[in-house]
Amino acid sequence: DQQVKQNSPSLSVQEGRISILNCDYTNSMFDYFLWYKKYPAEGPTFLISISSIKDKNEDGRFTVFLNKSAKHLSLHIVPSQPGDSAVYFCAADQAGTALIFGKGTTLSVSS
Amino acid sequence: GAGVSQTPSNKVTEKGKYVELRCDPISGHTALYWYRQSLGQGPEFLIYFQGTGAADDSGLPNDRFFAVRPEGSVSTLKIQRTERGDSAVYLCASSLTGPSSGANVLTFGAGSRLTVL
Numbered sequence: 001d002q003q004v005k006q007n008s009p010s011l012s013v014q015e016g017r018i019s020i021l022n023c024d025y026t027n028s029m030f031d032y033f034l035w036y037k038k039y040p041a042e043g044p045t046f047l048i049s050i051s052s053i054k055d056k057n058e059d060g061r062f063t064v065f066l067n068k069s070a071k072h073l074s075l076h077i078v079p080s081q082p083g084d085s086a087v088y089f090c091a092a093d094q095a096g097t098a099l100i101f102g103k104g105t106t107l108s109v110s111s
Numbered sequence: 112g113a114g115v116s117q118t119p120s121n122k123v124t125e126k127g128k129y130v131e132l133r134c135d136p137i138s139g140h141t142a143l144y145w146y147r148q149s150l151g152q153g154p155e156f157l158i159y160f161q162g163t164g165a166a167d168d169s170g171l172p173n174d175r176f177f178a179v180r181p182e183g184s185v186s187t188l189k190i191q192r193t194e195r196g197d198s199a200v201y202l203c204a205s206s207l208t209g210p211s212s213g214a215n216v217l218t219f220g221a222g223s224r225l226t227v228l
Binding site for chain 2: 004006009031032034036041042043044045046049051089093095096097098099100101102103104
């Protein structure tokens with residue numbers, strides 16, 4: 001049973017618009033949530049994280065929102081750029097265990 | 112080193128053969144992780160080392176898979192009697208301390224793509 005779910009396999013957005021990537025989870029014991037970005041033939045790279053006691057964290061063009069009651073988080077990228085085209089993974093962190101990843105969402109940003 | 116280094120980047124082998132995949136983590140990182148990523152899936156946890164010992168090997172799919180980290184730095188993932196279903200990208204990651212009180216940010220290598228014919 002998947003503990004971290006990314007239900008949209010792909011998302012297409014125009015340059016300059018907002019990209020919203022969604023993630024749902026089932027385990028209320030997760031302490032942190034992380035977003036990773038992956039280009040082809042490279043390993044995933046860390047983007048941004050959020051503690052389970054926060055509801056928002058912002059870093060430049062990237063903002064992550066957490067809704068604990070709905071067990072849902074989202075990554076907002078604004079404005080989107082063609083270089084943002086990649087696979088985005090949501091991951092959950094529970095103290096003492098390894099990160100659990102979702103299946104990923106492929107973002108395509110067209111110019 | 113500056114980043115996590117994995118060798119080989121590509122490995123093609125025949126069913127039934129033995130394979131070793133190597134990971135050189137970031138210098139000073141005590142925690143080392145192996146993940147496997149199949150097509151269309153996210154990284155799936157295999158095993159995690161804290162220093163030289165395996166702190167959690169609950170993700171290893173069966174006893175054909177084994178990993179070592181004898182000196183607390185370089186790690187080798189070993190797969191015996193490979194099967195076609197073992198074909199995947201094997202990712203290694205390291206972190207400074209491992210699971211702790213903050214977010215456990217892992218730094219990944221580029222992966223080793225294993226193809227079993």
